[in-house]
Amino acid sequence: MAISKLRWDDLKVFLQVARLNSLSNAGRALKMDPATVGRRVQRLEDDLSARLFNKSPQGYDLTEAGQRLMAHANLMEQSLHAAESEVSGQSNALTGSIRIGAPDGAANYLLPQLCAEIVDENPGLEVQIVALPRVFNLSKREADMALTVSPPQAGRLTVQRITDYNLHLAASEDYLKSHAPITDIADLKDHRMIGYINDLIFDKELDYVDQVGRDLHIELTSNSFPVQLNWARLGAGVCIVHDFAIPTCPNIRKILTEEVSIKRSFYLIRHRDDQRVERLNRFAELFTKKLRLEVQRLEALT
Secondary structure, three states, X not given: OOHHHOOHHHHHHHHHHHHHOOHXXXXXXXXXXXXXXXXXXXXXXXXXXXXXXXXXXXXXXXXXXXXXXXXXXXXXXXXXXXXXXXXXXXXXXXXXXEEEEEOHHHHHHOHHHHHHHXXXXXXXXXXXXEEOOOXXXXXXXXXXXXXXXXXOOOOOEEXXXXXXXXEEEEEEHHHHHHOOOOOXXXXXXXXXXXXXOHHHOOOHHHOOHHHOOOOOOEEEEXXXXXXXXXXXXXXXXXXXXXXXXXXXXXXXXXXXXXXXXXXXXXXXXXXXXXXXXXXXXXXXXXXXXXXXXXXXXXXXXX
């Protein structure tokens, strides 16, 4: 088929369905009814003589042809945003939409404030934070970039180590006052522990048990760190907590800091093809700088 038959309006719809996994979600984002979204996708498939999505119980998954089109459609979108900025004389301002995937600890306690700051500085920019306890597939364009706690070992990806962060055992003041003293690691066996559901740990760097003691019985578990922190805040037990999250819970206190001190790192993961996209490069530079400063600021408060 001739390239001229491709309509940007249809590609825009295609991108939203691919990113949001459903016609109804894409329709809400585009202010369009789902039936119209479906017709646009069908028209694009007819124009390309290719099936772009497979319908599954999880939603609309890209076919191989859809994944190939996704890479080109993303580049077209980036080029259009860059052109709009240059023509409007705002070439130094970031515009358009950027989606970041992140583990829920960082997504809840670090990214809101720094992303709001970036949007304040760039009024034409929209930032989306996807907080999920799993690895993001950037090849399928689930996000423009992802924050992770370990570097990926495969894929057409670039990896940038951003900063270290610290974790410690912690509990609420009320819990510590009403339970037996904790003066060393051996005392933990007499206390309720809070942690991750073992078979749902999606990254080995989140498995902290070895650094505390395998014989501990963890009675309250969740795949979500904010849930764990809320249990600790409410006085339900002892938890391993990110230092940067502690300032949000004034009644939480670190314990056994000499015996248990865990260090981890944040990495920014991007698709290798996006290195050519200046807009994403500039956002990544701003994002990593602000993330480093925010981790330092919050950890200094604990």
